[in-house]
Amino acid sequence: MKLYRFLSADDTSEFCHKVTAALNKGxxxxxxxxxxxxxxxxxxxxxxxxxxxxxxxxxxxxxLGEQ
Structure with a gap:
């Protein structure tokens, strides 16, 4: 199956950390x-x-965030 998520946050380092964490989870x-x-x-x-x-x-x- 293909999963899709849309990550969003205020323009702070929190957003970069959220994307980086997702990339490191595959x-x-x-x-x-x-x-x-x-x-x-x-x-x-x-x-x-x-x-x-x-x-x-x-x-x-x-x-989805736990996949």
């Missing part, structure tokens, strides 16, 4: 990162899609 970058201004909170936000191939069958109740 996830791969998918597409370009995004960067946008969150007007409601007055901060820049980052996003990155990641994918992972894994044996098994997908179910909607899976906790």
């Amino acid at each position: 996830w791969a970058l998918y597409g370009d990162p995004t960067y946008a201004f969150d007007a409601a909170n007055g901060v820049m936000r980052c996003g990155q899609a990641v994918v992972k191939d894994k044996d098994g069958t997908y179910t909607p109740d899976m906790k």
